[in-house]
Amino acid sequence: MTMITMAEAINQALVYEMTQDQDVVVMGEDVAGNGGVFRITVDLLEKFGPDRVMDTPLAESMIAGCAIGMASQGVKPVAEFQFMGFIYPAFDHIINHAGRLRNRTRGRLSCPLVFRAPYGGGIHAPEHHSESTEALFSHIPGIRVVIPSTPARAYGLLLAAIRDPDPVLFLEPKAIYRKFKQNVPDTGQALPLDKCFISKTGSDVTIVAWGAMHAEAMHAADILEADGISAEVIDVATIKQLDMKTILTSIEKTGHCVIVHEAARTNGVGAEIAAEIAEHGLFSLHAPVKRVTGFDTVMPYPILEKKYLPNADRISKAVREVL
Amino acid sequence: MKKVAEFFVEYFQFLDKDSKVVDDLPEFTNDRGFLISLYRSMVLTRIFDEKAVRMQRMGQLSTFPSSLGQEAVMVGTGAALKKEDVYCPYYRDQGVLFRHGVTPKELFIYWSGDERGSAFSGAREDFPIAVPIATQSLHATGVASAFKIRKQPRVVITMCGEGGTSEGDFYEAINLAGAWNLPVVFIVNNNQWAISVSREAQTKCETIAQKAISAGFKGIQVDGNDIIAVYDKVSQAVENARNGGGPQLIEAITYRLSDHTTADDASRYCPKDNLDKAWDEEPVERFKKYLEDYHDFNESEDLAIKDECSKEVDQAAIDMLNFEKPNAESMFDHLYENFPEALLVQYEELIAMNKEGGK
Numbered sequence: 001m002t003m004i005t006m007a008e009a010i011n012q013a014l015v016y017e018m019t020q021d022q023d024v025v026v027m028g029e030d031v032a033g034n035g036g037v038f039r040i041t042v043d044l045l046e047k048f049g050p051d052r053v054m055d056t057p058l059a060e061s062m063i064a065g066c067a068i069g070m071a072s073q074g075v076k077p078v079a080e081f082q083f084m085g086f087i088y089p090a091f092d093h094i095i096n097h098a099g100r101l102r103n104r105t106r107g108r109l110s111c112p113l114v115f116r117a118p119y120g121g122g123i124h125a126p127e128h129h130s131e132s133t134e135a136l137f138s139h140i141p142g143i144r145v146v147i148p149s150t151p152a153r154a155y156g157l158l159l160a161a162i163r164d165p166d167p168v169l170f171l172e173p174k175a176i177y178r179k180f181k182q183n184v185p186d187t188g189q190a191l192p193l194d195k196c197f198i199s200k201t202g203s204d205v206t207i208v209a210w211g212a213m214h215a216e217a218m219h220a221a222d223i224l225e226a227d228g229i230s231a232e233v234i235d236v237a238t239i240k241q242l243d244m245k246t247i248l249t250s251i252e253k254t255g256h257c258v259i260v261h262e263a264a265r266t267n268g269v270g271a272e273i274a275a276e277i278a279e280h281g282l283f284s285l286h287a288p289v290k291r292v293t294g295f296d297t298v299m300p301y302p303i304l305e306k307k308y309l310p311n312a313d314r315i316s317k318a319v320r321e322v323l
Numbered sequence: 324m325k326k327v328a329e330f331f332v333e334y335f336q337f338l339d340k341d342s343k344v345v346d347d348l349p350e351f352t353n354d355r356g357f358l359i360s361l362y363r364s365m366v367l368t369r370i371f372d373e374k375a376v377r378m379q380r381m382g383q384l385s386t387f388p389s390s391l392g393q394e395a396v397m398v399g400t401g402a403a404l405k406k407e408d409v410y411c412p413y414y415r416d417q418g419v420l421f422r423h424g425v426t427p428k429e430l431f432i433y434w435s436g437d438e439r440g441s442a443f444s445g446a447r448e449d450f451p452i453a454v455p456i457a458t459q460s461l462h463a464t465g466v467a468s469a470f471k472i473r474k475q476p477r478v479v480i481t482m483c484g485e486g487g488t489s490e491g492d493f494y495e496a497i498n499l500a501g502a503w504n505l506p507v508v509f510i511v512n513n514n515q516w517a518i519s520v521s522r523e524a525q526t527k528c529e530t531i532a533q534k535a536i537s538a539g540f541k542g543i544q545v546d547g548n549d550i551i552a553v554y555d556k557v558s559q560a561v562e563n564a565r566n567g568g569g570p571q572l573i574e575a576i577t578y579r580l581s582d583h584t585t586a587d588d589a590s591r592y593c594p595k596d597n598l599d600k601a602w603d604e605e606p607v608e609r610f611k612k613y614l615e616d617y618h619d620f621n622e623s624e625d626l627a628i629k630d631e632c633s634k635e636v637d638q639a640a641i642d643m644l645n646f647e648k649p650n651a652e653s654m655f656d657h658l659y660e661n662f663p664e665a666l667l668v669q670y671e672e673l674i675a676m677n678k679e680g681g682k
Contacts, residue, residue, distance in 0.1 A: 025472065059491075059495040059498070061461065061491060061492055062461055062498075065458060065461025065464070065465065065495075066461055066462075066464045066465040066468060066499060068461070068462055069450075069461065069464060069465015069467070069468065069469070070465040070466070070468050070469045070472075071465070072448070072465070073465075074469075075469045089491070092458060093458060096454075097453075097455075097458060097462070101451075102657045103657045103658055104441055105438075105442060105451050105657075106438055106441065106442040106656070106657050107442075108442050109450070109451075110660065142658055142659065165660040166659045166661075194664060194665060241664070241665035241666070242665055243665070
């Protein structure tokens, strides 16, 4: 049994799929010779050669637009944006082309690609390196947004993302790239792209989280457990398409819900989940839904980022408030 | 001081504005049948544009961009594409698409406001029309990268206007094409206007062609109203790219004789004198006169071509008008290959709304 980090699990998934499928290529800034600034694509150049592992010039719109062109030919690019903070020049191609190519050609052309980007705070990174803007992308028809929370889920979800015939934005919570290890057998087994994971079952409250906040939610559940409060923890994982069935079923059981994300609160993905609960699960609730989120401020620089990011204490306090 | 690099930009023209031959004609000009086919495509494009503008005025099409005056750029480019090549269009290049297998009916369907017009039955791998300016330049580099990765001897052509070359995407695309030596040819339809902004206001560059130099490859100018120059230089660039010679940029100098689109009124900003002068240089009459002077092309041949093209375009318009309207729920049909369960509620909502005769 080999215990590996999320960073290693993502690399393992890339190696597995590139070995199985000759159409899969990796591209981005510093991904080849350097193996990526987070070393996610390390050794891929040696294993698969320069035709399939490509350092691009430094231009993010180009990375997206070029990947779309490749994908229209059935090449399956896994294109890396070095940080999510630099993805915005590519927004045009993601919203205007990647998400629409299949629809606007009535299925004649499609866009089987994955855009990977390290995202989120917590590593004392410089300005523009720590934001969580998954909500901007989850509003776009035609794409999927996936955020893993553990090494095993990162492996299975990335395989699914690469195999999916449509564009997937795969956001990697860099705070937990190397925070903990798991046994991740290299079986090539993909996970579903439209299902939440119930990470811990419980009966008193449902805590909904994703990405790096999932570990905080699990930690909060441990704290609450010591006080006799039984929390169910759901890892949303697939932000789009959102699996509300699993969340609503859980709330039927617990009657309470706390939603956690590190992104700013207003119009965050938590707002969508809360709205769905209001529409379809209101009568399951014994108390209002509560959100624990980043603030509607600019993401602070490292000195204050801990004050911005939700943590287990804030989550457990919120749970006590709704119970 | 020492000079470390020096550059120049060539300009090519075979027929001057009076259809006089001013340079040694390329080999293909001995092929009368081919020349007539080019002329026919130019006529078809012009008649299509005229019909489309009329149909827009009658409410049968939505906003439409005519390519009036730029038929040589379009047809010369389209004729240089082989069937297996890929074209990444912008939106004023119907003449290229026709030469590559897209039908007038399909483009009428597209401009009537129906996605099915981009299903392109005869150009299966061409990109659909790109409305966001110059984004197609990057898609072209991606298609060309796929050809290179798979070692296929295929070429991509993409086109934009001279205004499009101010976009970051254009620069990013030519830079990548140069860095990766991609089999892609960039055509710039320099028709002097980006809606109301003139060529002079767009850039301080003396030529658009010289932008290629910044990306490390050759950029040339051709007289975009001379179909012989356009076809000759574009086909040379395409075959050079096919043989591993990398990208090229061709700036075709022409003039937009129409409004930007049917929603525009160019008389607000385009000086009438410029327009009158441009009409004297327009490509269809120029080529026709050349054919008459050098290839015994006669009036009855010309009338036959025009009649044939008019009938083809009229029939395409009728076919579009008789094309069965799409079902409302078809907006969900091609969103994803695998229909997401999460969308089922909205899908059923739309179906129920239709059943109830909702509006």
